[in-house]
Amino acid sequence: MASGSAIRGSRVGAGPMGEAERGDAAPRVWISYWCANGHETRPSFAEEAAEEAPVTWDCPRCGFPAGQDQENPPSPSKNxxxxxxxxxxxxxxxxxxxxxxxxxxxxxxxxxxxx
Known part of the structure; x- marks a missing residue:
């Protein structure tokens, strides 16, 4: 039989729920990257950090480098x-x-x- 003092529906160590308890989330910007296989990746960055976004991003589907220019994606590195x-x-x-x-x-x- 379970203890009568257990709180149902929450985990031990669970923090407060809701935005009011955690503060407001930073405004986000999504930047598109395309790899040589035509896959699009859209990681999100804080608006303040969007100017410093990396030039290339690794494609999560194939692992090739992806760039922000859809017409000229970076070529795969030679291993x-x-x-x-x-x-x-x-x-x-x-x-x-x-x-x-x-x-x-x-x-x-x-x-x-x-x-």
Whole structure:
């Protein structure tokens, strides 16, 4: 059986309800941004901050950058494909360098093993 002192319809720690208790909301401005896929995003900004709105905004649907010019949206950034450790090593060393290092390491290993 539930306690008789529980307040029904509210959560513990719930604050006051209504605009009168929280104060007036700042006036808002919605700015449209378009991505290369034609998606429109309309984030809202306070009127005071609308002059300082960012030039680009990330599209929440596809992740591409979106700009305020619908006819010329920013182009998607070029992502480099994932490179393995071996690919980075091959960029720094030639095949001859790799063979020389391998021969040196095998010689050191054989010397330790006495072979």
């Amino acid at each position: 480099e494909p994932y490179k393995t450790h071996l690919a980075y090593v091959k960029e720094r060393r030639s095949d001859e360098d790799g063979a020389a290092i391998l021969d040196e390491a095998l010689a050191a290993l054989r010397a330790r093993r006495g072979g």
